[in-house]
Amino acid sequence: QVQLVESGGGLVQAGGSLRLSCAASGLSFSSYAMGWFRQAPGKEREFVVAISWSGGNAYYADSVKGRFTISRDNAKKTVSLQMNSLKPEDTAVYYCAADSWFGSSPRKAVDEYDYWGQGTQVTVSS
Numbered sequence: 001q002v003q004l005v006e007s008g009g010g011l012v013q014a015g016g017s018l019r020l021s022c023a024a025s026g027l028s029f030s031s032y033a034m035g036w037f038r039q040a041p042g043k044e045r046e047f048v049v050a051i052s053w054s055g056g057n058a059y060y061a062d063s064v065k066g067r068f069t070i071s072r073d074n075a076k077k078t079v080s081l082q083m084n085s086l087k088p089e090d091t092a093v094y095y096c097a098a099d100s101w102f103g104s105s106p107r108k109a110v111d112e113y114d115y116w117g118q119g120t121q122v123t124v125s126s
Contacts, residue, residue, distance in 0.1 A: 002026040002115045004096045009120030012086055020081040022096030030074040033099040033106040036081050038092035050106035059106050086124045093119040
């Protein structure tokens, strides 16, 4: 049974930082691209960032480029998201997801991802 478990969410003031982590089990982690998505109340789930299976390539949404950094540790089966300079518009539930895509460039469409975590709330106050 595949499980993706996010942690690290919380409440932070604008300009602050948070680090999200996602621990994977039940899948061959190093064979999956990993992504982070977010969903704000009343909005559709949107792509934030993804990293290739090797960790060699990452793709960021324009809204987070330069502020967020994704990384992965295939030995520990974890993927992390360092979020700096947070803004109130970053408030959302953040989801970790796994994509069996083995290409060099990770994908960003929600429906291309095979497995999802339960999400972790990030709230940025102004």
